[in-house]
Amino acid sequence: MDRVIVVGCPGSGRASFTRALARIMEVAVLTTDEAPEGEGRWVVDGLRGDGLDPGLAACDAVVVLDPPAVVCLSRALVRPLLRNAGGDGALEAVGQVWVFHWRERRRLMAHIETRAPHAVIARLRSRAAAGRWLARLAGVPLP
Template sequence: MRRIAVIGCGGSGKTTVGRRLAALLDVPMTHLDAVYYDADWNPLPPEEFAAIQEKLVAEPQWVIDGNFASTLHIRLANADTVIFLDIPPLVCLWGILQRRRRYCGGQHAEQGVYDRIHWGFITYVLGYRRRMRPKVRALIAEHATHARVITLTSRRAARRFLAGLPGSTMT
């Protein structure tokens, strides 16, 4: 595992898993939210966002967390490992609420946390498994045939996966 794409619904734990993997494997970590949005919630133009990702995935080692289905193919085509956090929506919402409480709301780019909760985001999380999961799986099937794909369906499974990696101190 040297080029790892961590994907999943908002609140699924992408940043936590990605950060732990990057530390354990001693590889650079990129949070796509921190790349995509500026301090005023302005997104990058699509071409610029894609170009930045092309540069990131050209590196020999990386962990990149984030969904962004429009550019997911870039990461999938270059990853040797894909970790898909297929966590139930209510667990994701709980994770979002915990994150909001932990960071007192707002943006925390240094942590890769962009905490912008609105009704559209909540409905996205609630409908992720029905609407987005089939698209994500299709993109994985098309662009990541060469990669090891690890689907984790609970926080416990994610903790077990991380704890089972060589050098892990998690219990």
Template sequence: MDRIAIIGCGGSGKSTVARKLARILDVPLVHLDAIYYDEHWTPLPRDEFAAQQERLVSGERWIIEGNYASSLPIRLAAADTVIFLDLPAAACLWGIVQRRWRYRGGQHQANGVYDRITWNFVRYILGYRHTMRPRVRSLLRDHGPHVQLITLTSRRHANRFLDRV
């Protein structure tokens, strides 16, 4: 595992798994939210965001954490491993509640955590398995047949995976 893309629903634990895995493997970690948004929550233009990712994936070793399905093919083309955190909506909602409590809202660029909870975000989480998961699976099939896919379906499953690494 040298080039790892970590994907999954908001609140699934992508940032936590990424930080722990980066520490274990001594691999540089990039949180896509930290690239996509500035301190005022202004998103980077799509072409600039894609160009940034093209530069990132040219590295020898990396962990890139974040969804952004529109640019996922860039990461899939270069990755050797994809970790898909496929947790139920209730677990993801609990994850964002815990994050809100831990970070008290706002942006935390130092560790890649962005705690911005809106009703649209909650609806996204509730509908992720119905709308986004099929899209992610399709992108994996079309752009990542060469990757080792590791699907983690619970926080316990994720912790056991990290213990084995």
């Protein structure tokens, strides 16, 4: 696996997962604005799906971080408070989680399946599943 796109809503653990994956693959994390269209090794942190088409055409795998909405909501509510961003940041994040889980998720999955039929798609529904996926990729034996 050389070219991976990671997608998920706020609070899904996408940024942490993408950084860990990039360390395992020994590559830099790119944004959708930087997503390469061709060969090479890369990991793209793609918030939801905006601007992913060039990367989807070239990727080997797409990881969809999709924990339950309540998990994402709790993380999205706590993060702005920990960063001293206040209530406005929390309300914005809650809105993004709501829109993703109840409007965008099905559309995003269909978009990925249409634009990247060649790619392995891993839909990870929990932090534990994400950890196991990373461990397998890193060659760490699991109990």
